Structure formats: C-alpha cells, structure tokens
Amino acid sequence: QRVAMGMSIKFQVPGIFAGLSVEDHLTLVLQRVPRITDLHHEMDGILDNFHLRDERKVKAGNLSHGKKQWLEIAMALALRPDVLLLDEPVAGLSDEETRETGDLINKLKTQGITMMVVEHDMDFVRQVATQVTVLHGGRVFAEGPLQEVLEREDVAEIYLGKR
DSSP: OOOTEEEEEEOOOOOTTTTTHHHHHHHHHHTOOTTSHHHHHHHHHHHTTTTGGGTTTGGGGOHHHHHHHHHHHHHHHHTTTSSSESSTTTTTHHHHHHHHHHHHHHHHHHHTTTTEEEEOOOOHHHHHSSSEEEEEEEEEEEEEEEHHTTTTTHHHHHHHTOO
C-alpha cells in the first residue's frame, strides 16, 4: 500500500538478505515497478549512482556496513517514490561514507523527490537539510529553516543535553 501511494522507506537497520547479491536485491525491487521498460539500463544507473557497480555480484552479507546502507537506499529509490523516508541513513558510517551519502542525497533532491530524514548526526543534517524539526520529549520543540533553528539557544541546550 505504501508503494502504491508513492512512498518508500529505508529503515535504520538495513533489511537485506545476506545470501542475495546486490543485483538480486535490485532485481526484486525493479520487477515491482511497472513504469520500468529496461531493467538492465535502470539497474546500471542505480549501481553507478550508489557506487555499487563493482559489487554487483557480491552477496549483500559481504558488503561493508556503508555499502549495505547504500544498497537499501538504492532499493527504496528504485521504487521511484514521490516521498522517500530515510531513518538514520548514516548510522554507523565513517566520516567519508557519511559525506558521500550526503552527496548522494543532495543529488536526489535535484530529481524532485520529497525526502524526510531522521538523523542525529548534525554534520550530516547541515549537509542535506533545508528545513528541520527538533523533537524533544516526544513533541515538536522547534521547526523551520535549518540555520534559524540551529541558532536558537534553547535548541542548543537540548542538543547538548542541558535540558
């Protein structure tokens, strides 16, 4: 139902099958998208965009944590959603992988996809966000343009653990 509504999600913990290759994962997803006429061309584009071409035949269980995260983002994106939800997309990634993931997400933003990202890594948030919502105690505490929210003293106090 979610896919039919134009939504796709990448959960915090990659939900991949260790025994299937990168190509197998993408094939399973791409076969569900009726608008795709050339599966191989679509697959090649995704593999290139997510730096997974060299891992095409590699079993997902043998990928680095970062490549597993990219594979799952690629799978979510392969469904051609209008809205892409990303839950902690850089959790456990190195600084370099985090920066590269931000670059990938910024590239996606130019394709007209609405994205909602839940993330605690503030460097990453600064790299990809234009609008932010700060939650505290299960409620919206602040929201608005990134720079405006980051300049608020009360937000800094919460983020630094003073409240």
